[in-house]
Amino acid sequence: MRSEVLDVAGWRKVVHFEDAASGLKALIAIHDASLGPGCGGCRIYPYASFEDGLEDVKNLSRGMTFKNALGGIPFGGGKAVIFADPKTEKTPELLRAFGAAVESLDGLYYTAEDSGVTEADLEIVRSVTKYVAGMEDKGVGGNPSPFTARGVWRGMQAAARHKLGAASLNGLSVSVLGVGAVGMELARLIHQEGGKLVVADVNANAVNEAVERFGAEAVSPEDAIDADVDIFAPCALGGAINPDSIGRLKAKVVAGAANNQLKTLEMDKALAERGVLYCPDYVINAAGVISVGLEILGSWTTDEMNARIDKIGDTLSEIFKRAEAENAPIGAVADKMALEVISKAKKAA
Ligand code: NAD
Numbered sequence: 001m002r003s004e005v006l007d008v009a010g011w012r013k014v015v016h017f018e019d020a021a022s023g024l025k026a027l028i029a030i031h032d033a034s035l036g037p038g039c040g041g042c043r044i045y046p047y048a049s050f051e052d053g054l055e056d057v058k059n060l061s062r063g064m065t066f067k068n069a070l071g072g073i074p075f076g077g078g079k080a081v082i083f084a085d086p087k088t089e090k091t092p093e094l095l096r097a098f099g100a101a102v103e104s105l106d107g108l109y110y111t112a113e114d115s116g117v118t119e120a121d122l123e124i125v126r127s128v129t130k131y132v133a134g135m136e137d138k139g140v141g142g143n144p145s146p147f148t149a150r151g152v153w154r155g156m157q158a159a160a161r162h163k164l165g166a167a168s169l170n171g172l173s174v175s176v177l178g179v180g181a182v183g184m185e186l187a188r189l190i191h192q193e194g195g196k197l198v199v200a201d202v203n204a205n206a207v208n209e210a211v212e213r214f215g216a217e218a219v220s221p222e223d224a225i226d227a228d229v230d231i232f233a234p235c236a237l238g239g240a241i242n243p244d245s246i247g248r249l250k251a252k253v254v255a256g257a258a259n260n261q262l263k264t265l266e267m268d269k270a271l272a273e274r275g276v277l278y279c280p281d282y283v284i285n286a287a288g289v290i291s292v293g294l295e296i297l298g299s300w301t302t303d304e305m306n307a308r309i310d311k312i313g314d315t316l317s318e319i320f321k322r323a324e325a326e327n328a329p330i331g332a333v334a335d336k337m338a339l340e341v342i343s344k345a346k347k348a349a
Pocket of ligand 1: 144145146148177178179180181182183200201202203206221235236237238257258259285286288
């Protein structure tokens with residue numbers, strides 16, 4: 001296996017791996033390791049160019065630095081990308097070669113699932129390296145979706161308290177766009193607490209399930225943002241809040257699981273100007289990575305896991321208060337707080 005450390009300003013370490021025998025071509029990026037080893041998933045994707053893969057791994061690893069810092073886990077930001085089509089080019093040899101690449105970093109990076117990578121794939125990676133998390137037999141239950149849903153629910157409660165003066169979600173209405181693994185469990189928690197639901201999904205079966213189980217009102221995906229509700233919960237793809245959709249948003253709170261909910265950076269300010277309270281996506285959806293982090297530490301219990309996840313609500317409350325005090329957009333305040341956590345760790349080191 002050939003490996004080359006790339007000179008990337010602002011990143012702790014970025015390594016390019018190539019292995020002719022297995023066909024592996026991968027990048028592992030550790031953005032910041034002040035809080036601990038870089039931790040973040042591995043994505044397998046047929047990038048059109050090396051530059052595209054490098055750009056993605058840089059953005060993703062940097063995002064993990066912020067997410068892990070505000071998630072309160074002792075890990076830095078890391079991520080890996082493998083240049084391959086997961087449907088046709090993912091082989092056990094490729095995965096083992098990737099495992100060897102991870103192992104060669106001596107614990108500076110822990111890998112986990114991301115798109116194109118399954119739990120079964122991680123089992124193969126783990127046959128070569130111990131620096132792997134997110135698997136059923138090893139810890140907290142592999143699938144992070146129920147944890148993510150719990151974190152979003154706690155964050156939503158904190159936002160409802162702050163913006164709507166509501167002691168709980170009882171009697172509030174929520175439009176959930178995307179009732180998949182996270183969205184369905186979130187809908188269950190909202191329903192259980194007495195909230196009213198509007199749901200939308202391209203998958204009609206999922207919509208029907210939510211209607212039957214929770215008495216939800218079904219709308220089309222295009223209409224989910226228009227729904228006359230208190231809270232909008234984007235739980236499908238990224239970019240739900242964009243220049244075209246923002247004018248149609250009726251809810252006063254945006255609290256959902258999707259990554260990259262804001263299509264552009266300007267949306268952060270635009271939401272603030274409209275008096276909408278936005279829960280930064282990487283803060284509210286961090287429970288999955290919190291569960292992975294605790295699994296790596298190996299010291300978790302279900303109670304501890306839930307307690308850590310429930311702190312997402314407290315973190316968001318702090319962000320809301322600071323954003324108000326500083327009259328600054330929420331996303332910018334979250335980033336600032338994450339950087340403060342990191343710089344404190346740097347000073348303490
Ligand atoms: P999922 O694939 O199980 O669910 C997504 C749902 O969205 C599916 O039901 C799908 O049919 C629906 N959908 C897709 N495109 C749509 C569209 N255009 N309009 C309406 N519905 C559409 O995924 P998930 O695991 O529930 O994750 C949901 C979101 O949360 C994703 O953005 C994911 O990146 C993010 N997220 C998930 C986790 C986790 O633990 N699963 C953690 C952090 C972030």
